[in-house]
Amino acid sequence: MKAFLLIGASVFALSACEISEDPADGGFLSGVVGVAGGGYQSRIDTLEAQLAADQATANSLAAEQLRLQATSASISAQIRNLRAQFAALQTVIRDQVATLDARGVTVNSSLKAKVQMVSAAAPGGANSTARLASLRAAIADARALSADLSRLS
Secondary structure, X not given: OHHHHHHHHHHHHHHHOOOOOOHHHOOHHHHHHHHHHOHHHHHHHXXXXXXXXXXXXXXXXXXXXXXXXXXXXXXXXXXXXXXHHHHHHHHHHHHHHHHHHHHOOOOOHHHHHHHHHHHHOOOOOOOHHHHHHHHHHHHHHHHHHHHHHHHHO
């Protein structure tokens, strides 16, 4: 009878233990159930799938970062090139004005104002797109002014 009571008490005590199929819940019986029932493998599979998805996202973001860095480098090169073109045009205009002055050609006040505007221009902008647009506009103005000055000589 003692043996029956001991077995009954053991079964009753073990039945009070909470058993979960989630290995993260812990406990010996949960561990046994997790190994035997495939709970561990299921959790491993889920975590590996999440890891693969996270790695794919990281790879995608790294590729996007490289693309953006290349775009930024290209825009920076364009800005440097346009600044050099604008500086060269400013020099041409100064030389044209000096040549006209040396020849005694009178430049009207409207044209003098344009020369001052182009000479003092410092194209810029809040972002790369605005800087590019500002430089292109300044170059177009400088070319038009240079053409006007060429017609005077």
